[in-house]
Amino acid sequence: MSYDKIKQVALKHFARDGYEGASLSQIASEVGIKKPSIYNHYAGKEELFLSVLTGISDDYKRFLASRLEQSEGDSPERQLFRMYTSYIEYFTFDADRTDFWKRVIMFPPAFLKERIVQIVGEVEQLIAPRLAALFSDGIGRGTIRAFDPGELVTLFYSLVNGYMMGLMMVGPHDFTNKLERIWTMFWQGIGYGEWETEGRRDG
Amino acid sequence: MSYDKIKQVALKHFARDGYEGASLSQIASEVGIKKPSIYNHYAGKEELFLSVLTGISDDYKRFLASRLEQSEGDSPERQLFRMYTSYIEYFTFDADRTDFWKRVIMFPPAFLKERIVQIVGEVEQLIAPRLAALFSDGIGRGTIRAFDPGELVTLFYSLVNGYMMGLMMVGPHDFTNKLERIWTMFWQGIGYGEWETEGRRDG
DNA sequence: GTTAAACTAACGACCGGTAGTTAGTGTGAG
DNA sequence: CTCACACTAACTACCGGTCGTTAGTTTAAC
Numbered sequence: 001m002s003y004d005k006i007k008q009v010a011l012k013h014f015a016r017d018g019y020e021g022a023s024l025s026q027i028a029s030e031v032g033i034k035k036p037s038i039y040n041h042y043a044g045k046e047e048l049f050l051s052v053l054t055g056i057s058d059d060y061k062r063f064l065a066s067r068l069e070q071s072e073g074d075s076p077e078r079q080l081f082r083m084y085t086s087y088i089e090y091f092t093f094d095a096d097r098t099d100f101w102k103r104v105i106m107f108p109p110a111f112l113k114e115r116i117v118q119i120v121g122e123v124e125q126l127i128a129p130r131l132a133a134l135f136s137d138g139i140g141r142g143t144i145r146a147f148d149p150g151e152l153v154t155l156f157y158s159l160v161n162g163y164m165m166g167l168m169m170v171g172p173h174d175f176t177n178k179l180e181r182i183w184t185m186f187w188q189g190i191g192y193g194e195w196e197t198e199g200r201r202d203g
Numbered sequence: 204m205s206y207d208k209i210k211q212v213a214l215k216h217f218a219r220d221g222y223e224g225a226s227l228s229q230i231a232s233e234v235g236i237k238k239p240s241i242y243n244h245y246a247g248k249e250e251l252f253l254s255v256l257t258g259i260s261d262d263y264k265r266f267l268a269s270r271l272e273q274s275e276g277d278s279p280e281r282q283l284f285r286m287y288t289s290y291i292e293y294f295t296f297d298a299d300r301t302d303f304w305k306r307v308i309m310f311p312p313a314f315l316k317e318r319i320v321q322i323v324g325e326v327e328q329l330i331a332p333r334l335a336a337l338f339s340d341g342i343g344r345g346t347i348r349a350f351d352p353g354e355l356v357t358l359f360y361s362l363v364n365g366y367m368m369g370l371m372m373v374g375p376h377d378f379t380n381k382l383e384r385i386w387t388m389f390w391q392g393i394g395y396g397e398w399e400t401e402g403r404r405d406g
Numbered sequence: 407g408t409t410a411a412a413c414t415a416a417c418g419a420c421c422g423g424t425a426g427t428t429a430g431t432g433t434g435a436g
Numbered sequence: 437c438t439c440a441c442a443c444t445a446a447c448t449a450c451c452g453g454t455c456g457t458t459a460g461t462t463t464a465a466c
Binding site for chain 2: 016017018020021099102103105106107110145147148151152154155157158159160161162163165166168169178181182183184185186187188189195
């Protein structure tokens with residue numbers, strides 16, 4: 001069906017060239033049709049883009065939710081590690097999807113920013129509370145230090161995002177084997193003892 | 204001087220709209236001249252872009268190098284914390300510069316990718332060995348766990364990059380106060396005891 | 407079973423607009 | 437008088453989008 005083929009090709013072009021840079025002529029050409037034919041399936045560039053975005057967003061939510069359910073019996077730390085690898089696995093699986101998602105998050109076309117923020121936000125609103133619950137659970141069991149769960153989620157996302165930026169800059173082949181090592185360091189910490197703030201060294 | 208004014212305005216437009224999306228007409232208009240007059244100072248869009256890029260790259264290198272020197276007497280962990288905050292301080296100081304740099308790193312215009320990777324790589328080649336040396340020093344002194352220094356640098360960059368992605372997504376006001384808390388968790392680790400790999404739980 | 411209307415999905419031609427770029431010209435300061 | 441720097445005018449190329457048209461298929465009435 002042309003409808004799906006267009007969406008699939010459009011994803012690739014939006015990922016590579018961005019919203020403004022992607023050309024409907026080029027997309028049509030790769031699909032094997034002419035530009036006006038796209039308008040038989042989509043109202044325009046904007047609708048095509050939003051269709052691609054919501055498709056990815058829904059798929060992403062389904063993936064993360066299913067991963068959370070699959071490891072429901074495990075310990076909080078196992079579940080968190082699994083979510084860490086899941087985030088990364090999902091995005092290393094399909095480079096176009098990764099580029100599209102990152103581009104949309106970091107550099108949304110200005111006139112679509114509000115709708116994009118809303119769509120992307122729904123993913124985090126779905127997952128973040130469940131991550132926080134896992135951290136709280138771990139703290140209750142005494143396997144995770146008693147930091148603020150919200151801040152732990154922030155740190156968790158920093159780790160995931162930072163890893164994915166490294167992935168994009170260095171490439172998957174040099175980087176994927178470092179995944180578990182990074183988690184280990186994250187888990188144990190890199191230093192011995194408490195970190196002392198500048199202002200209260202002798203606290 | 205128009206030469207500098209053009210470069211300064213171009214930075215803003217490249218940051219906001221990307222290489223393809225930025226318009227020489229708009230840049231000229233904001234400078235207060237007409238589009239063709241840009242060609243009296245730059246050979247074309249490409250040269251203007253690369254001029255902006257190398258300008259930022261040089262400035263960035265100078266800033267990081269000077270920060271490293273300023274804290275040369277301190278303990279490795281203090282110097283590392285200072286570098287962590289410096290990275291973030293440098294980029295929160297100027298939003299346009301941040302956007303430009305991130306865009307260039309993550310979504311370089313295809314036909315300039317090689318040159319961009321080379322220019323950006325020079326920054327890391329300058330700083331990464333010195334970070335690794337700080338980690339090695341800390342390991343030698345017994346204040347930092349005996350992980351591989353290269354992997355510690357990777358984790359360090361993950362933290363910085365992840366933090367900056369959070370900055371871009373959430374905004375500086377909600378986020379900057381979390382800076383030190385994240386470092387503390389990074390330093391101490393979030394868990395108690397060793398992290399056990401899936402395959403060797405009873406090691 | 408035939409036939410006519412309606413729908414789908416493709417097309418070429420073309421619109422107004424903007425892009426980067428070039429050629430040629432004016433102008434004012436040293 | 438020169439030369440740096442601005443200008444106007446024009447160019448080609450491409451953009452997203454609309455038009456009328458056509459071929460093929462589905463639908464429904466007779």
